[in-house]
Amino acid sequence: MHSLLVGAPQAKHHHNENVTGVVYMCDLSQTSERCQPIQFDSNEFLNNKGINGQWMGVRVTSQGPGRNVMMCAHRYREWVPGEYVPHLLTGQCYLLGDDLQAGGDERTWRRVVCDSQHLLSRRMDHDWFAYCQQGHGATFAKDNASVIFGAPGAYQWKGIVRMEPIDDGDFESEDPRETGDINQFDHRLIPLHRSSYLVRKGELTIVSGAPRGGYSGQVAFLKVDPAARRNLSVEFILSEPGLALASSFGYDLAVVDLNGDGFLSKTGVGGAVYIYINNKGTNWEQAKPIQLRGRKDSMFGLAVQNIGDINQDGFGDIAVGAPYENNGRVYIYCGSPRGINKNHAQVISPGSNKVTLFGYSLSGDLDVDNNHYPDLAIGALSATVFVYKAKPVVSVSIFLKITPNAIDVTKEQCQTQTCYFAAEACYRYTANPGTLNPKLLLNYTFEADSERRKLDSLLELVRDITDKLHKIPISVAISLVSSSSSTQTGQSDLSPVLNLYQQKRAISEITLINAGCGLDNICQSKLVVEYKFCSMQKQNSKTVFKSLHKDNDLAVITPSDGEIALEITVTNKNGDDAHQSGLIIALPDTIHYSTVHHTQSVSDMETPVSCTANDKGTLVSCELGNPLQRDGEVTFYVILATSGISLSTSMLTLLFYSKRQYMELPDLPKLLWVKAGKYEFRITNLGRPLKSFANISLNIFWPKENTVGKWLLYLTHVSSKGVQPILCSPGAEINPLKHIKGWSDIQRRRREVEGELEPLSTEDISFLPLKEHTKTLSCSDGLKCVEIRCPLQGLDSNALIVLHSHLWNTTFTEDYSSLNYLEILVDATLTLSHSPENIGLSDETVSKVKLTVFLRES
Incomplete structure (x- = not known):
C-alpha cells in the first residue's frame, strides 16, 4: 500500500480547539479522496499549551516505503520562567516508524536541536538558542542511519545544522555533529539536502541554504570532519550568481543526477532556479550555473523537487513551483546529457479557480501505481493536494522512402501529364522498461509543399509547377491516438505518450533535374537588360514605337506625349536557364504603369511576358519566362502614362532590378x-x-x-x-x-x-x-x-x-x-x-x- 503524508500546519487538532497543525495520511490505493489524521501526540503533549500554533507538518519527509517518517513543527514553544524571555521558540521534530507510531523512549522519537545542553550553556535569549525554530529544514541522511536538522534562529539567526543518529539510544551510534555560528553567514541556515556523490563518491555531503547570507543568499557544502568528533565543517560556499540584493538564493534546494554521469548536480533557488552541473566534485566555486526563469511576480522556484526519471531516459528530472502565477503553476524540466533541457517539458495547472497557491510544495520520485514511472504530488494552500501519475513514454522511429527520389520534369513531360511518386513509411517503437509492451494506435500524415500536397502514400506532382529548381520536401508526421477511457476503479487509463524529445517527423526530398542548369544542376544565368524610351504612334492600324529625342544622352519627355513606351530587351547569352526570371521597375510619382505591349501575339511568343503593378502604378513587376533559356531573348514595351508630368518636372529617374531564382549557390561570409x-x-x-x-x-x-x-x-x-x-x-x-x-x-x-x-x-x-x-x-x-x-x-x-x-x-x-x-x-x-x-x-x-x-x- 502506498500512502501520501500531507502536512497541514495551520489545521486544528482533531481532539481539541488548539491550532497545532496536523499530518494526514492519504491512502493512494483507494479511490476515496479523504485523508485521515495521524495520531502520534501523547496526552502529555496534548495538554501542553506550547503546541498551540506550533505549525506541525511544516516539514514532512520519509525514508521511503516501510521506513521511518519525520515531521516537524518549527514554532513549538517551551514556557519557562526566565529572566529574559517568557518562552523558548525551539521547535521540534517527531521521528516515527513505518507504523506511524511514536516509540516508547522520548529520546528516540522526539528530537530537539536546541536542547538543554545548548540552553544551559548560554544565556536564554535570541542571541543564542531561545528562538532556534528547528524544523524549517529536516531530512534523512543518504546512509539511512542519520537525520539532519536545520535550526535557523540560533546564533543571532546564523543558524545550526545538526546531524545525529536515528537510533539515539544505541550506545554504539556516533555522537551528534553540528555546525553553527559561521561568520560567513548573516542569516538563516535552513534548507537541507544530503548526498554521497556531490564532492567525492561514497562520502556524505550536506547541502544547506542560507537565503539571507551575503545579503543575496548562499549555499554551504558541509562534510563530516574526521578530526573533530562532534563537528560538521564547511567545505566551500556558493553565492548568488547575479548578486541581486535579497534574492533569497538557496531558499530551496534539490539534488539530482541530471546528466546521468553518476555525480549528483544541485539546483538552488532565488526567484530563479540555478542549475549547477557537477564536474566530478571539482571546481564548484567556478561552476557557471544554468539559469531558469519564470514569469514576473510568480515566485518561480519557491519549491524545487527531484522527481526522479519521469520519462525513463536515464537522466534525472525536476519540478519547479510557481505558486503566484495565476492560481499556481508547476513546471517540469527534464535532464539531458548536457545537464538539463532549458525548455520545460510540461506545465501543470490546477484547473480550478478555487485552488490557490498551487505548487507551494512538491514531492516526487515515488511510483505509486507500480508502472515503473515516478509520480508527483503537488500541494496548494487551499486545503488541497494533487497527485499526478506519470504515463509511460515510448519512442517511435520513423523511416521514409520516396520512389523515385529524382525526376527530370521536362523529359518526363510533367507539365502535360501526371507524374507520381510512391512514399513508404515504416515505424518502430521502444519503451522502458523492456517488459512494457503497449498496443499503440498511430496517427500519421504525409505532407509535401503546400501547393503540391497529396495526403496519400501515392504522391502526385501538380502540372503547373513554377519552382523547378528547389527540392520538394516530403515529410511524414506522427502522433499517438490518446485514450480517454477509464478503468473499473474510476481512474483514468494511463496510456503511453510520445517521447517529447524524439523526432516526430521524418523528411525526405524529391530532386528536380534541370538539363538547362549544367551538370552540377546549378543554374547560373547571364541576364543583360537594355532599354530606351519611345513614343507610341499608330500607322496603318499598327502600333509603331520610335525612340524619343535625346539631349545629352537623356531622353526628353514632354507633357503632350500622353503615353510613352519603355522598350526593354533582356538577353541570356551563354547563360544557364534563368528560372522564374523577372524585372522590377521603380517609377517616380509623376508617371505610372498603364499596360504591357508585345511586338507579336502572345500565342506566337516563345516566352510571353506578363506585368503587374502596385495600386499607385509606380512599382512594376514583369515575369520574363520560366525559364528564360540559354541564349534566349525577349523584347517588350511597358506603356507609361505621363499625366503627372508638369512644367516644373525637370528629371525622371527609373530604377531596374533583376529577379531570378538561383540554385544551391555556396554560402559566403555574412560580411560579404x-x-x-x-x-x-x-x-x-x-x-x-x-x-x-x-x-x-x-x-x-x-x-x-x-x-x-x-x-x-x-x-x-x-x-x-x-x-x-x-x-x-x-x-x-x-x-x-x-x-x-x-x-x-x-x-x-x-x-x-x-x-x-x-x-x-x-x-x-x-x-x-x-x-x-x-x-x-x-x-x-x-x-x-x-x-x-x-x-x-x-x-x-x-x-x-x-x-x-x-x-x-x-x-x-x-x-x-x-x-x-x-x-x-x-x-x-x-x-x-x-x-x-x-x-x-x-x-x-x-x-x-x-x-x-x-x-x-x-
Whole structure:
C-alpha cells in the first residue's frame, strides 16, 4: 500500500480547539479522496499549551516505503520562567516508524536541536538558542542511519545544522555533529539536502541554504570532519550568481543526477532556479550555473523537487513551483546529457479557480501505481493536494522512402501529364522498461509543399509547377491516438505518450533535374537588360514605337506625349536557364504603369511576358519566362502614362532590378553579402564658371547608422565628373574598414562572385514579394548621420558627384525584413565660401535624394 503524508500546519487538532497543525495520511490505493489524521501526540503533549500554533507538518519527509517518517513543527514553544524571555521558540521534530507510531523512549522519537545542553550553556535569549525554530529544514541522511536538522534562529539567526543518529539510544551510534555560528553567514541556515556523490563518491555531503547570507543568499557544502568528533565543517560556499540584493538564493534546494554521469548536480533557488552541473566534485566555486526563469511576480522556484526519471531516459528530472502565477503553476524540466533541457517539458495547472497557491510544495520520485514511472504530488494552500501519475513514454522511429527520389520534369513531360511518386513509411517503437509492451494506435500524415500536397502514400506532382529548381520536401508526421477511457476503479487509463524529445517527423526530398542548369544542376544565368524610351504612334492600324529625342544622352519627355513606351530587351547569352526570371521597375510619382505591349501575339511568343503593378502604378513587376533559356531573348514595351508630368518636372529617374531564382549557390561570409548602391548628385551652374572666383562645396548628410547604432550605408568611395579630382572630408568616414586585415580580400571576392553571377545592373538589390509594408528613413527621423563635405573645385557648367556605398545586409535582414521596400532619404546642400560679394547662390534649399531598397525574403 502506498500512502501520501500531507502536512497541514495551520489545521486544528482533531481532539481539541488548539491550532497545532496536523499530518494526514492519504491512502493512494483507494479511490476515496479523504485523508485521515495521524495520531502520534501523547496526552502529555496534548495538554501542553506550547503546541498551540506550533505549525506541525511544516516539514514532512520519509525514508521511503516501510521506513521511518519525520515531521516537524518549527514554532513549538517551551514556557519557562526566565529572566529574559517568557518562552523558548525551539521547535521540534517527531521521528516515527513505518507504523506511524511514536516509540516508547522520548529520546528516540522526539528530537530537539536546541536542547538543554545548548540552553544551559548560554544565556536564554535570541542571541543564542531561545528562538532556534528547528524544523524549517529536516531530512534523512543518504546512509539511512542519520537525520539532519536545520535550526535557523540560533546564533543571532546564523543558524545550526545538526546531524545525529536515528537510533539515539544505541550506545554504539556516533555522537551528534553540528555546525553553527559561521561568520560567513548573516542569516538563516535552513534548507537541507544530503548526498554521497556531490564532492567525492561514497562520502556524505550536506547541502544547506542560507537565503539571507551575503545579503543575496548562499549555499554551504558541509562534510563530516574526521578530526573533530562532534563537528560538521564547511567545505566551500556558493553565492548568488547575479548578486541581486535579497534574492533569497538557496531558499530551496534539490539534488539530482541530471546528466546521468553518476555525480549528483544541485539546483538552488532565488526567484530563479540555478542549475549547477557537477564536474566530478571539482571546481564548484567556478561552476557557471544554468539559469531558469519564470514569469514576473510568480515566485518561480519557491519549491524545487527531484522527481526522479519521469520519462525513463536515464537522466534525472525536476519540478519547479510557481505558486503566484495565476492560481499556481508547476513546471517540469527534464535532464539531458548536457545537464538539463532549458525548455520545460510540461506545465501543470490546477484547473480550478478555487485552488490557490498551487505548487507551494512538491514531492516526487515515488511510483505509486507500480508502472515503473515516478509520480508527483503537488500541494496548494487551499486545503488541497494533487497527485499526478506519470504515463509511460515510448519512442517511435520513423523511416521514409520516396520512389523515385529524382525526376527530370521536362523529359518526363510533367507539365502535360501526371507524374507520381510512391512514399513508404515504416515505424518502430521502444519503451522502458523492456517488459512494457503497449498496443499503440498511430496517427500519421504525409505532407509535401503546400501547393503540391497529396495526403496519400501515392504522391502526385501538380502540372503547373513554377519552382523547378528547389527540392520538394516530403515529410511524414506522427502522433499517438490518446485514450480517454477509464478503468473499473474510476481512474483514468494511463496510456503511453510520445517521447517529447524524439523526432516526430521524418523528411525526405524529391530532386528536380534541370538539363538547362549544367551538370552540377546549378543554374547560373547571364541576364543583360537594355532599354530606351519611345513614343507610341499608330500607322496603318499598327502600333509603331520610335525612340524619343535625346539631349545629352537623356531622353526628353514632354507633357503632350500622353503615353510613352519603355522598350526593354533582356538577353541570356551563354547563360544557364534563368528560372522564374523577372524585372522590377521603380517609377517616380509623376508617371505610372498603364499596360504591357508585345511586338507579336502572345500565342506566337516563345516566352510571353506578363506585368503587374502596385495600386499607385509606380512599382512594376514583369515575369520574363520560366525559364528564360540559354541564349534566349525577349523584347517588350511597358506603356507609361505621363499625366503627372508638369512644367516644373525637370528629371525622371527609373530604377531596374533583376529577379531570378538561383540554385544551391555556396554560402559566403555574412560580411560579404552587402549589396551595391549609389547616390548621384548632379550640379548645374546656369551662371558664370566658378573655376577661380569662389569655393563651392557639396555637403551631404550621410545616413551611416540606424536608430539603434547598426551600420546602414557603408560609404566605399566618391567619384566625380565635371570638376577637378574630388577629395571629400572627413576621410575617416570613407571606407573606414580599409585598414582592417582581410577587408580588401572580402571586397575582391565579392567582385569575383558578382562577376560570375552577372547581375543586370550594379543596383541589383534584393526584393520581397509585393506587400503593403513600406518605411522611409531620414536623418530627421533618428538616423545617425555624418556630414560629408565635397569641394567642387573647377566647377564649370555641370558636375556629377557619385557616392558609392554598400547596404549593410545584416541590418536590413534583422531590422527591416518584414517590409516590402525601404526608402532612405539623403539630404544635401550647396554652400559658397570665400567669394566676392557679387557672387552667390540663388537658392540654398535642402535637396533630398531617395534610395529605394527592395528586401528579399529568406
